[in-house]
Amino acid sequence: MSAPTTTRAPQPQGGSLFGRAPAMGAPGSKAENFTASAKRLLGRLRGERPLLLVIIALGVASVALSVAGPKVLGHATDVVIAGVQRGALDFAALGQVLGWVLGLYLASSVFALAQGRLLNNVVQRFVFRLRAEIEDKLHRLPLRYYDRQPRGELLSRVTNDIDNIAQTLLQTLSQLLSAVLTVLGVLVMMLVISPLLALVALLAVPLSIVITRVIGKRSQKLFIAQWKDTGALNAQIEETFSGHELVTAFGRRAEVEEEFRDRNEKLFGASLGAQFVSGIIMPSMMFLSNLSYLALAVIGGLRVTTGAMTIGDVQAFLQYSRQFSQPLTQxxxxxxxxxxxxxxxxxxxxxxxxxxxxxxxxxxxxxxxRRGRVEFERVGFRYEPDTPLIEDLSLVAEPGQTVAVVGPTGAGKTTLVNLIMRFYELDAGRITLDHTDITRFDRAGLRGQIGMVLQDTWLFGGTIRDNIAYGKPGATEEEIQAAAKATFVDRFVRSLPEGYDTVIDDDGTNISAGEKQLLTIARAFLADPSLLILDEATSSVDTRTESLVQHAMAALRSNRTSFVIAHRLSTIRDADLILVMEAGRIVEQGTHAGLLAAEGAYHRLYAAQFRRPATD
Structure with a gap:
């Protein structure tokens, strides 16, 4: 695999239309550790410990009141039975008992609602912090990470997976707490009413645990595959729609649709398998619960006939058995x-x-x-450890110089300027800006002194004024318009009905490619950097506009060092220094006239570009 010289690191081919790398960091066999991951997830809730204690207290109160209900209700049944036997029903006593039951359940519901509200606050704050942490993390990741990470897969982790975590915490924390407390409370009440029947009810617990563990292990792998396939499908969809024009132009719609069907079928299979396997748990638990209920009803009826238990106690115990099995099933x-x-x-x-x-x-x-002096001192760099790209490279760009970098594709031109920006770290040597090692700068301070215009334009949804002002927050209207006039943006903005207030979308579909490029150049000029980097910045501009921009840049280059990467050699004839790169090395340097006279690598590039077509 050969190392490229663009902003992207080497990427293996296959798997998608444009040869994107497979999802890096997707869950694999080593990451499938449910216990460790669950502990780590819950451990991140430690900061909410005071509120969690309040939530637990509310849960205990709610469950305690709810558990007491069947026992009191069983007493109401005994009051009715006693009244039937006497021939006179004590409505006052029955009403009092039923009033207590109503009060218990009402209070239990109030505590449960308060618990749910507090838990929702805790989970949403947790997710808020997690999203903020991920946002900070994304800014600390090196460019190499994004080179190998499909954007759709990354977006799936940041959006779908975090939303899924939030839903899981909301639904499970409350229900698990309620389930545990209910099981403990009901178990105590069952032991109080009848230890024998309690032992029968407990026989179903080991079977429930075995069934849950066996099915759970199988479903875990399927759920991991489901989310992995979700990320892969998102990556393919994002990539396809980002390159929709390219797909259409090359007639690859059928291939894209086929790839989508394949990935969609994989996701369908994984999701169906995960939900089916995990869905077996509920029917299995219900079957065990019904068997246990049947056994308790028979044994309880026999004990009533012998006088060992009252009908009210049996009724209460059967209710408790349902309450006991329900949280287990839940x-x-x-x-x-x-x-x-x-x-x-x-x-x-x-x-x-x-x-x-x-x-x-x-x-x-x-x-x-700030003068803009740049020096490479025996610089070495490689994208992959075993594939050298730039080795022992030294050069000096003096303040105010325009340095053009030319060479064939893959020579290392863009890599050279990316190293100045510290998009990648050096393997050897150092780069200095105004005699200061760039590693001694903070990245924001370093890049604040550098203006960069890429071949691929980047605009965001907003007005033309906002897009220009992105280069200098807080810029005045006069500064914005001065930069626009210097880069000939003003001339086409004035022709728009809303002028600088014209709203463009993030793809800039309502302005031309050349106008988008001019906007990015105006943005860089507004920043007033000491060092200017232009990576094929005029490639999308028409010939007349290119000439105007060249004149504007010539005026703005005073006291500003400029690195210009160019394939059209006609645009860099006036450069103070031209560097000719091949295979990561500078093979020639000099002025346009001097390099042509030397008849070396630059002469061959120039001749190839301006050679007249052969005619009969």
């Missing part, structure tokens, strides 16, 4: 949700655990005077 049915949520947590944790770029120095340096 907990088992949540196994699929837990598996899905923890699988999403694993994917988010993999993103949070990704290797970060080197931190900025604690006390960054700033040169006393």
């Amino acid at each position: 907990a088992a049915s949540m196994a699929n949700l837990l598996q899905s949520g923890v699988a999403s947590a694993e994917r988010v944790f993999e993103l949070l655990d990704a290797e970060e770029q080197e931190p900025d120095p604690a006390e960054p340096e700033r040169p006393a005077q």
